[in-house]
Amino acid sequence: MARERPEPVQVVKQRRDAALNALVSGVPYMTYLGVSFDRRGDELTALLPFDDKLIGNPFLPAIHGGVTAAFLEITAMITLSWSYLWPEIESGKLDPDTLTAGSLPRLPKTIDFTVDYLRSGLPRDAYARARVTRSGRRYASVHAQAWQDNRDRPIAQATAHFLMPRED
Amino acid sequence: MTADKARIAKQFIETIPHSRELGMRITEIGDGLAVIAMPYDARLIGDPETGxxxxxxxxALMDTCGGAAVMxxxxxPAGTAxxxxxxxxxxxxxxxxxxxARATCYHITRSVAFVRAQAFDDDTDRPVASATGAFTVEGG
Known part of the structure; x- marks a missing residue:
């Protein structure tokens, strides 16, 4: 029985990266903060390069708590979108070309967001990952964590609830 | 004394680089209440389709305003996180x-301050967001 030949790895990577890039670069606030995403298969890691404009306490100095919160919210929202768009990206139903042309899929809406500050954010790059704890047709619950130099010493964690975009 | 404290808090908030970046302005501060305005800015858009x-x-606004209310x-006594x-x-x-955003520090102990906040746009009857938070009390 002849199996279908798998797609060349470059084609797969290009499609995934184009979809991710369209998702992230379409939002001005993410560009403003300088947030980008690193992808390994379907796993995403958010990156926040340090910049003076992100400082919240000039005497320590430390990253603004609001920036940390925003970073976690972005990570949670993109990870959630990415996980529900993934099947469509893989099947080719979602065409990265139309995405880059500006027709973005609707993003989930934040219902509520709770952030715990565990350590002060140092003037260094920060990283974050999120896990979709539950994703239903209407609501989703997502947990996110941010760290800097040590993965085991998180600077903040958050739980967010989202209203899923309507399928039409 | 309280007016002095308000002045110090106002000065402190206004030197925060990120708050300045977002154009935040304290319009009212004192006795555990802080009001901070953040003008609309295209760089802060989250949904490009609707703006x-x-x-x-x-x-970021709620966090700054909550901290200001505590201070x-x-x-x-002094700082907060x-x-x-x-x-x-x-x-x-x-x-x-x-x-x-309008934040009130409604209870404070030697180590913890409790804050409630609401955010409005021009329609002051319907809040855009509301928040509750706990802050540290430092320098006591």
Whole structure:
């Protein structure tokens, strides 16, 4: 029985990266903060390069708590979108070309967001990952964590609830 | 004395680089109450289709305003840091309008300050978001 030949790895990577890039670069606030995403298969890691404009306490100095919160919210929202768009990206139903042309899929809406500050954010790059704890047709619950130099010493964690975009 | 404290808190908040970046302005401060305005800015857009400000920017405003309310409380000795903050997003802020946050430090102990906050756009009857948070009390 002849199996279908798998797609060349470059084609797969290009499609995934184009979809991710369209998702992230379409939002001005993410560009403003300088947030980008690193992808390994379907796993995403958010990156926040340090910049003076992100400082919240000039005497320590430390990253603004609001920036940390925003970073976690972005990570949670993109990870959630990415996980529900993934099947469509893989099947080719979602065409990265139309995405880059500006027709973005609707993003989930934040219902509520709770952030715990565990350590002060140092003037260094920060990283974050999120896990979709539950994703239903209407609501989703997502947990996110941010760290800097040590993965085991998180600077903040958050739980967010989202209203899923309507399928039409 | 309290007026002095308010002045110090105002000065401190206004030197925060990120708050300045977002154009935050203290319009009222003192006795555990702080009001901060953040003008509409295209860089803060979260939904390019509608032009609605990203929730993250509202978080930054709520966090700053909560901290300012704590600092202005008569029983708060000096600095503060956020322990946790929960924000409920009730409706999208109307694009083009300034967002104003109003935070109250309604209880304070030697080590913890409790804060409630609300954010409004031009429609002051319907809040855009509300928040509750706990802050550290430092320098006591």
């Amino acid at each position: 609605v400000i990203h929730g993250g920017a509202v978080s 202005s409380h008569p029983r708060s 956020t322990i946790d903050l929960r924000i409920d997003y009730m409706r999208p802020a109307t694009p083009g309008q300034t967002i104003v």
